[in-house]
Amino acid sequence: MSESKNQSTSSLVKRLTVAPKAPLTTYPTLAAVPKHEFRSRTFTEMQPYIFAYGAAISVFSPLATAYQLCKLYNIQPSMGRLARLSAPVFLPQTLLKAAQMNASSPVKEYMNPWAAFATVGVLQGAVYGQANVYFSNALKLGKVASLSGVFRGSAFAAIRDTISQGVPFMCSGTVREKLLDPLWETEEGTTAHSAKAWASLISASVVATYMSQGLHNLQISMQADQSLGYSQTIKSVIKQHGIRTFYKGAEARVGLLLIVNVLNELLLKPAWSPVPVDQ
Secondary structure: OHHHHHHHHHHHHHHHHHOOOOOOOOOOOHHHOOOOOEEOOOHHHHHHHHHHHHHHHHHHHHHHHHHHHHHHOOOOOOHHHHHHHHHHHHHHHHHHHHHHHHHHHHHHHHOOHHHHHHHHHHHHHHHHHHHHHHHHHHOOOOOOOOHHHOOOOHHHHHHHHHHHOHHHHHHHHHHHHHHHOOOOOOOOOOHHHHHHHHHHHHHHHHHHHHHHHHHHHHHHHHHHOOOOOHHHHHHHHHHHHHHHHHOOOHHHHHHHHHHHHHHHHHHHHHHHOOEEOOO
16 A cells, blocks of 8 residues: 555656646747837928918917007007908918928927927017018007018017927926826826816916016017117016016917917927837
């Protein structure tokens, strides 16, 4: 009995010892997993986004420009008249806006978005400056308003757009993470998560617009009255409006920049974002 038991145990040990091992499941190493390489969009690939961006902004921006000039010069033409005056501005402003963003795209590519938005601000002279000059002459505002002065106040414009567009573009994600995420937990991909992202963008846009409104008022004053230099503009505008210089007319710009920053998310980010090489 004992011998039989020993034989049985010995046989079991032998079977366990020589039994073939089950083949191991092999998994690809990290090096074997294909990695997407990315490239920037070509000039041609960006154009549908850029022209859609320019056209969408130009639906609203001429009327906003006229409204802000009227607030700055304390006149009150009817909205119907401003709308009629705004209509001829749409096409040239769409083309100029597209040219502006195409010129700014390489700056973003080789430097950073902050520098790109500073460039946007300087080039804004040609985009909104022609509208400022047009409305100044049509409404008989300021002095010596001509297209040769559309780039006047470029220093004001560069700082203005670095704040008004750069802050929401670069910082809305941080606003969401630091302020909204601790208060409102949402799952990625849900409607609530998307709503929270848009809430952070809109709140950053409103704050950035008011932070930069004084600079905007100074620039459009230099374009409307081209007899003024930088220091003269600051003295003249602050003397006339006082503390209101820093927020006068901001409501129109808040509305426009909310639209602009939404379009930055919907059209400009896709235009400026890299795509896989195989696309």
